[in-house]
Amino acid sequence: MLSQIRILVDDFPTSYRFYRDVLGLSPQETGEDPAQAEAGPYGAFKDKQGGTDVALFDRALMAKAVGGDGAGERGSADHAVLAFRVPDVDAAYAEAIGRGAQSAAAPVDQPAWGMRVAHVRAPEGTLIEFCAWEG
Template identity: 55%
Template structure:
């Protein structure tokens, strides 16, 4: 069931936040054998250093992202791993600004207001679920 007021378009991806990108990247790529989503420059790391890689399996995306970059995107101080985000649930919406207003009206805890992320090619906003899971709304054109 989709929520028309929220403008939910689709499930975006599961994003695993990592501190040491290279070993995680090699694990998902080489050990698990997950295929990279895109094989074009700019969409995959130029090296094992990241900060981002997206794998796709059966049309679902699993991304690796350096925690320091995610912390910067939401304006949070980069903290030791203990007790911090390990996964970001990413939901694609038609209009990030409208979706944030809908969930704000519903009592959501907004941690980062809508902002353009040119390096990512999208507009994003972040909120937290009741137990602290980071949720990202993203808006981008196909």
């Protein structure tokens, strides 16, 4: 299930304020101080209609997570990640690779994120994440 569209940004506070103040999206409650949420490196917003979340994430941290410089197949920096919540990250990753997806990063636990993740790339270089977490 597509759980999130993640926008990768270089200037997190400015981007956070844009999505919150200009587009009017409501930040997801995390229990942290709003000033800390605005500082990043991650923030999620609720879709007004209750659909897929929109999130912001620091581009450099995502590049580090996939072991690269953030450049996709065509050489441009990653701008977005389609995040799919799956019951078994390893199985979803293996199935995608078996069907011809290009590996970006094999399954790994990301304790700081509270989840297990793996990344592949679509033919034009779009970063795809398979993720699983408790709850």
